[in-house]
Amino acid sequence: MAEEAQRAGFVDPDIEEIRLGAKLSGSFDDIAKRLSSLELLYVKRNPDNIIILRIESRDIQKRPFLFFLITLSGDSALVQYSIAHDTGVKMRRLYIIKNLLNVLSLISDIYTVDNAALFQHADSAIDDVVNTIPQSYSALYNTYDSLYNEYKELRRLNVELTASNKNLIVQGMQLSNENRKLEQKLKELQTYSDEALMVRVQDWIEAHDSTIDIDEFSKITGVTPPRIEQILNTMISRGYIEIKG
Numbered sequence: 001m002a003e004e005a006q007r008a009g010f011v012d013p014d015i016e017e018i019r020l021g022a023k024l025s026g027s028f029d030d031i032a033k034r035l036s037s038l039e040l041l042y043v044k045r046n047p048d049n050i051i052i053l054r055i056e057s058r059d060i061q062k063r064p065f066l067f068f069l070i071t072l073s074g075d076s077a078l079v080q081y082s083i084a085h086d087t088g089v090k091m092r093r094l095y096i097i098k099n100l101l102n103v104l105s106l107i108s109d110i111y112t113v114d115n116a117a118l119f120q121h122a123d124s125a126i127d128d129v130v131n132t133i134p135q136s137y138s139a140l141y142n143t144y145d146s147l148y149n150e151y152k153e154l155r156r157l158n159v160e161l162t163a164s165n166k167n168l169i170v171q172g173m174q175l176s177n178e179n180r181k182l183e184q185k186l187k188e189l190q191t192y193s194d195e196a197l198m199v200r201v202q203d204w205i206e207a208h209d210s211t212i213d214i215d216e217f218s219k220i221t222g223v224t225p226p227r228i229e230q231i232l233n234t235m236i237s238r239g240y241i242e243i244k245g
Contacts, residue, residue: 026109060233
């Protein structure tokens, strides 16, 4: 199946996971009831665990493309998530940890995880993002010096969380807000080639009654079909275009 998908121009995302020790002090029914009201999350109650799923986007075949799956068992928590090939792995990992913190903050009185391990994952993810920003963008660093200082403050607060579980909800929300700011700023570091191709695709779709013939578009633009497929998936995942029918 994977070979057929590649020949057709589809590239499946990579899958990574985070596993943590956990302790259930309430019941799975309590967890399901508390989380089921959250928008965009699918919650399933099983006899031995709770499954929490969010599908962020689908590919042009309507298969789940970007998603994360959280399985809460009595003694462990497993997070599995996809990473698109044109997405920063380290930023994706930080985004997933942020969502995990948000979920855990809502059930902290009935379900707890190994906080030391969780905070190590969070601190490592933050370090990876900060340390991989190219030095050639020093001028940009100066422009966003205030944001960078706030981000370092988040790291300090994250260390303090290891000593006090009572601050989990407050610091989790701060991490969520600052992460959104950082994602917005990092988008400005992307190259222009993909964005220019997205504009070309959008113009084509508008001029051809909301359709695109990949082979014809490839011949005219000189762009290979696999890259066009990837750009379409990216545009779908970003909400630039939608699949009809």
